[in-house]
Amino acid sequence: MDLQGKVIAALPARSGTSARGEWKAQDFVIETHENYPHKMVFSVFGEERLQRxxxxxxxxxxxxxxxxxxxxxxxxxxxxxxxxxxLVDPATLGAGVAAPEPFGAAPNAASSPAPDGAQAPFPPQQAAEGESADDLPF
Known part of the structure; x- marks a missing residue:
């Protein structure tokens, strides 16, 4: 599996001796770039991999x-x-991925044309004079 994100933490390296000899490992934390970012800690095992x-x-x-x-x-x-x-080139970050439309935004007519005579599933609400267009209490 693959996951892309920004390295936000490098934990202290661990080392020891096993039946196979000396070993070294280190944990890192990455954070994704989604609307609700996720964090994942992963381990890199082996001194040669850590250096590479x-x-x-x-x-x-x-x-x-x-x-x-x-x-x-x-x-x-x-x-x-x-x-x-x-490593990911920061200039290509997000390239080829369409930005999600804000919740409740009207769809772009150029990107998703509606068939002739088709109507939106819910007509837009008209605000009464002096009232807000949304129904939020705050």
């Missing part, structure tokens, strides 16, 4: 990752491990 990816806070990246779960003392934990991290 050279992830810095503030970079725009695309993370390719695998999700796995493991059990420990009767509880289950997710693990999100990155196998590839690519």
């Amino acid at each position: 990816f050279n992830i810095q806070v503030g970079q725009e990246v695309t993370v390719s990752f695998d999700i796995d779960a493991h059990e420990y003392n009767g509880r289950w934990f997710n693990s999100i491990r990155a196998y590839d991290v690519r």
